[in-house]
């Protein structure tokens with residue numbers, strides 16, 4: 522559970538996050554909003570890449586902002602980026618193993634841990650292929666596999682579904698919905714694909730101009746006229 526209290530992040534005179542208060546408790550929580558709303562800044566703040574000017578954040582009751590980026594990883598923070606960070610000349614297996622080498626031991630044999638997440642992500646058949654040989658969908662799933670090793674607590678996923686076909690997106694959604702049961706970790710999911718958010722997130726935070734525009738069940742939030750006006754641009758239409 523992520524508890525954000527009166528959070529402010531400022532770049533010079535620009536308030537990228539402006540007094541944000543929100544409790545995110547769903548297993549998979551959506552984060553949406555127009556361009557420049559502050560979504561990536563919030564993810565950067567949770568990762569430790571930018572600092573807060575004011576406010577507090579707690580993750581599962583742990584005061585989060587005093588921790589260094591490395592300490593956050595040790596505490597189970599994992600992150601994927603809009604552009605995948607696959608090492609092209611390492612095998613799929615070695616890409617995952619490289620992350621496992623950087624996080625605290627879990628007590629499970631590394632070989633079992635890597636095999637487990639590759640199986641979960643549907644990558645067992647390409648485990649020995651080099652990063653450069655796998656397709657876009659497999660690259661996206663490899664990013665997910667890397668985020669799942671070594672007792673993750675919180676996954677921050679930035680547009681994991683970009684560029685996928687409907688069928689591939691369906692497989693990704695299934696994997697996202699199962700993460701809490703598989704690893705006990707919470708997911709914060711940024712995506713501009715409202716269908717993906719609606720299908721995987723039971724709770725969604727909508728940001729606009731660094732502020733909270735809406736927070737609640739995804740179904741209600743996506744039908745909120747203010748959200749539709751600011752983000753979806755379809756105030757009258759209630760189908761999402």
Ligand SMILES: Nc1ncnc2c1ncn2[C@@H]1O[C@H](COP(=O)(O)OP(=O)(O)OP(=O)(O)O)[C@@H](O)[C@H]1O
Pocket residue numbers: 532535536537554555556557558559560561562563
């Ligand atoms: N390092 C930075 N220095 C200065 N301004 C920044 C910096 N990072 C973000 N901003 C500004 O902060 C505001 C919020 O940006 P942010 O990238 O968090 O928005 P976003 O909701 O993720 O947008 P998008 O959907 O386009 O990725 C924007 O006005 C952006 O220009």
